[in-house]
Amino acid sequence: MGEPYTPGFGQPFNAGEGQDVAKKNGNRMIVSQTKKIVAVRLSLFAAFLAFTFLIPSSIQAQDWVQTGSNLPVQKIRVAAADLKAASGDPQTGPMKSVFDQTLYNDLRYAGIFDVVSKSMIPNATPGSPSEINLANWAAQPSNAAYVAFGALAVSGGRVTVQAYLYDTHQQQSAQVLGKQYADNATVENTRQIAHRFADEIIERLGGTPGIAETKIYYVSEKSGSKEIWVMDYDGMNARQLTHLGTVSLSPRVSPDNSRIAFSSLGRNGWSIRMYSLDLGRLVAFPAWGGTTLSPAWSSDGTKLAFSSARSGDPDIYVCDASGNNAHRITAFRGPDVSPTWNPKSNAQIAWVSGRTKLPQIYIMDADGANVSQMTDGGYASAPSWSPNGQFLTFAWNRRYGPGAPGGEDIYIMNIATRAWVQLTHDAGMNDAPSWSPDGRHIVFQRENGGRSEIWMMLTDGTDQQQLTHGGGNSQPNWSWK
Amino acid sequence: MQLKNRKSLALTASLAAMLTIAGCHKKNPAPPPPPAPTEAAPAPTATITASPDTIDAGGQSTLTWQTTNATDVSIEGLGQVGAQGTQTVRPTQTTSYHLIAHGDGGSADATATVTIAAAAAPSAPSESNISEQEFEQQVKPVFFDYDSYDIRPDAQSAIQGAANFLNQHPNLKVVIGGYCDSRGSTEYNLALGENRANAAKQALVTAGVAPDRLRTVSYGKEKQFCTEQNEACWQQNRRAQFTLDQ
Numbered sequence: 001m002g003e004p005y006t007p008g009f010g011q012p013f014n015a016g017e018g019q020d021v022a023k024k025n026g027n028r029m030i031v032s033q034t035k036k037i038v039a040v041r042l043s044l045f046a047a048f049l050a051f052t053f054l055i056p057s058s059i060q061a062q063d064w065v066q067t068g069s070n071l072p073v074q075k076i077r078v079a080a081a082d083l084k085a086a087s088g089d090p091q092t093g094p095m096k097s098v099f100d101q102t103l104y105n106d107l108r109y110a111g112i113f114d115v116v117s118k119s120m121i122p123n124a125t126p127g128s129p130s131e132i133n134l135a136n137w138a139a140q141p142s143n144a145a146y147v148a149f150g151a152l153a154v155s156g157g158r159v160t161v162q163a164y165l166y167d168t169h170q171q172q173s174a175q176v177l178g179k180q181y182a183d184n185a186t187v188e189n190t191r192q193i194a195h196r197f198a199d200e201i202i203e204r205l206g207g208t209p210g211i212a213e214t215k216i217y218y219v220s221e222k223s224g225s226k227e228i229w230v231m232d233y234d235g236m237n238a239r240q241l242t243h244l245g246t247v248s249l250s251p252r253v254s255p256d257n258s259r260i261a262f263s264s265l266g267r268n269g270w271s272i273r274m275y276s277l278d279l280g281r282l283v284a285f286p287a288w289g290g291t292t293l294s295p296a297w298s299s300d301g302t303k304l305a306f307s308s309a310r311s312g313d314p315d316i317y318v319c320d321a322s323g324n325n326a327h328r329i330t331a332f333r334g335p336d337v338s339p340t341w342n343p344k345s346n347a348q349i350a351w352v353s354g355r356t357k358l359p360q361i362y363i364m365d366a367d368g369a370n371v372s373q374m375t376d377g378g379y380a381s382a383p384s385w386s387p388n389g390q391f392l393t394f395a396w397n398r399r400y401g402p403g404a405p406g407g408e409d410i411y412i413m414n415i416a417t418r419a420w421v422q423l424t425h426d427a428g429m430n431d432a433p434s435w436s437p438d439g440r441h442i443v444f445q446r447e448n449g450g451r452s453e454i455w456m457m458l459t460d461g462t463d464q465q466q467l468t469h470g471g472g473n474s475q476p477n478w479s480w481k
Numbered sequence: 482m483q484l485k486n487r488k489s490l491a492l493t494a495s496l497a498a499m500l501t502i503a504g505c506h507k508k509n510p511a512p513p514p515p516p517a518p519t520e521a522a523p524a525p526t527a528t529i530t531a532s533p534d535t536i537d538a539g540g541q542s543t544l545t546w547q548t549t550n551a552t553d554v555s556i557e558g559l560g561q562v563g564a565q566g567t568q569t570v571r572p573t574q575t576t577s578y579h580l581i582a583h584g585d586g587g588s589a590d591a592t593a594t595v596t597i598a599a600a601a602a603p604s605a606p607s608e609s610n611i612s613e614q615e616f617e618q619q620v621k622p623v624f625f626d627y628d629s630y631d632i633r634p635d636a637q638s639a640i641q642g643a644a645n646f647l648n649q650h651p652n653l654k655v656v657i658g659g660y661c662d663s664r665g666s667t668e669y670n671l672a673l674g675e676n677r678a679n680a681a682k683q684a685l686v687t688a689g690v691a692p693d694r695l696r697t698v699s700y701g702k703e704k705q706f707c708t709e710q711n712e713a714c715w716q717q718n719r720r721a722q723f724t725l726d727q
Contacts, residue, residue, distance in 0.1 A: 247703050291698070314676065338668045432666075
């Protein structure tokens with residue numbers, strides 16, 4: 001069986017600092033095991049009041065994170081056989097390893113599978129349904145509920161992949177998926193084929209579309225100046241989009257993946273620029289004057305929210321996707337910046353305001369009414385709204401102050417209850433989280449002793465993976481599909 | 482500078498509500514309105530004069546204003562001012578000073594115009610000779626407290642020095658850069674830097690520098706004067722920096 005689901009640990013809103021349980025991953029396992037013992041003890045000894053205090057709050061947190069983010073209680077045990085090489089072309093081997101590695105990683109990163117380690121799978125590469133012995137895959141130590149397998153051939157400059165997903169416990173109708181993919185024989189195309197097959201598996205077994213074909217837009221200093229870049233969700237295939245030679249920040253891809261709004265420093269200060277992914281160049285977008293920053297798309301692609309100081313003080317504005325009809329929706333003295341829409345309704349906006357000095361996260365209706373403060377202190381910034389509308393993720397330094405070294409961490413908050421969970425612990429400065437379209441993942445930037453790099457994790461804080469390596473990378477924005 | 486009292490906040494909120502309604506064309510979007518005063522407040526009054534009301538280029542005029550029953554008094558271009566007062570201005574072109582007084586009983590306004598007499602080109606020192614170095618010696622940066630954009634008392638001499646130099650060189654234009662220390666959010670610091678640059682701009686305008694000579698740019702934490710992680714260094718980075726706008 002797979003490992004038990006390990007919850008992220010959290011506290012209800014306003015919980016005392018003393019409840020800051022299980023900070024490190026190492027502790028997390030211990031607490032998880034302790035919990036079972038405690039449950040037994042509690043039935044025998046009602047006197048363990050300290051534990052009764054501790055456990056219910058983390059169970060509560062576990063429930064809402066799990067239900068809201070589609071993370072399963074029990075992960076599905078899945079094995080991926082290496083593909084069978086079905087051609088003699090010398091490109092076959094390299095492409096096969098790219099496919100095998102990519103599919104394995106995609107299943108591992110998906111957040112819903114317990115993927116059988118390559119060292120525990122049967123020593124076989126079945127190329128077709130007639131070549132697989134499902135009992136071997138169902139048996140120990142593989143113990144897989146499902147197995148992915150198939151064959152890859154290269155011929156005449158084309159790569160062809162036959163790929164299957166089988167239920168190991170079905171005697172008849174074991175086939176869950178049977179797919180054929182073909183494309184020009186390049187390593188990159190083969191990688192994309194693996195992503196497509198992974199997403200088929202994830203959607204079939206997990207119930208919602210996977211993220212293996214999604215992109216992450218971000219800021220990189222690799223070229224010497226901060227420019228907008230894009231990479232696959234797994235950190236591969238990075239390429240530079242803008243070449244402005246100044247400072248470009250805050251990329252936000254449109255919901256149809258056709259444009260990127262971002263902010264850029266020009267001679268007259270900051271303005272919002274628009275890059276067309278279809279045309280591969282910048283396209284016209286109005287410059288209003290006054291520091292104009294941090295664009296955010298509504299999920300229907302018809303509106304942008306942003307921060308502008310055209311009146312002399314930074315406030316939140318909303319305009320059409322074309323940049324027309326800009327109007328101000330906040331009028332607070334001090335910084336107002338970093339808006340994000342509720343993508344479920346587009347009727348609310350969360351943002352960061354310094355109206356009471358240190359920045360806090362607020363929520364308001366999209367017309368500026370019904371303002372409410374979500375965070376209760378410290379330094380809170382960079383909100384991103386979950387796809388299902390239930391949660392915010394943001395960066396928070398709860399002990400921020402002059403001279404305080406301060407760790408800045410990623411949190412998620414249940415908007416209805418304001419309960420929050422801390423997802424990163426003792427790992428430098430974590431900032432700029434962005435939600436994945438499947439709701440199960442968060443991508444963020446981490447600066448831990450060196451330059452900033454981009455990481456991703458599951459919504460409960462587990463499975464943290466570094467995606468970029470070197471050069472200074474920040475402000476990731478996950479594509480909508 | 483700060484709008485601390487309850488009435489001002491209530492006023493700000495109702496202004497925000499008005500702006501929101503005007504901007505959005507939607508029904509009923511406003512935050513709850515402030516509680517109405519229980520008895521009718523007296524209407525404010527406002528008067529302003531400029532003496533002399535016509536000056537030569539490079540000359541100065543004194544504004545004198547008086548208001549009653551007002552909780553929030555401002556002069557467009559100069560920002561928030563006291564309920565009454567005088568101030569020396571050195572406009573470079575004919576300028577109307579619009580006094581606005583808001584109070585619980587309504588608002589009132591008045592305008593005084595300072596006309597620049599048609600004159601030969603100003604005989605101020607030749608501006609093209611001002612070097613960046615000379616400018617930087619005369620016009621010092623303004624430093625800020627942590628997470629604040631309020632002009633500190635110890636920054637007044639820098640502001641006054643900058644204003645004097647700019648008033649002596651009326652053709653110079655200036656970029657005011659707002660900078661923040663390296664801690665915290667990239668986007669938030671850009672907004673905070675804008676507030677710092679704008680606070681410095683307003684202080685210069687109050688000291689008589691025409692607003693159209695001053696341009697603000699926020700650098701947030703994107704450009705740093707000092708890169709160590711200690712308070713001395715952070716303080717160096719929390720500043721408004723003046724440079725020639727060329």
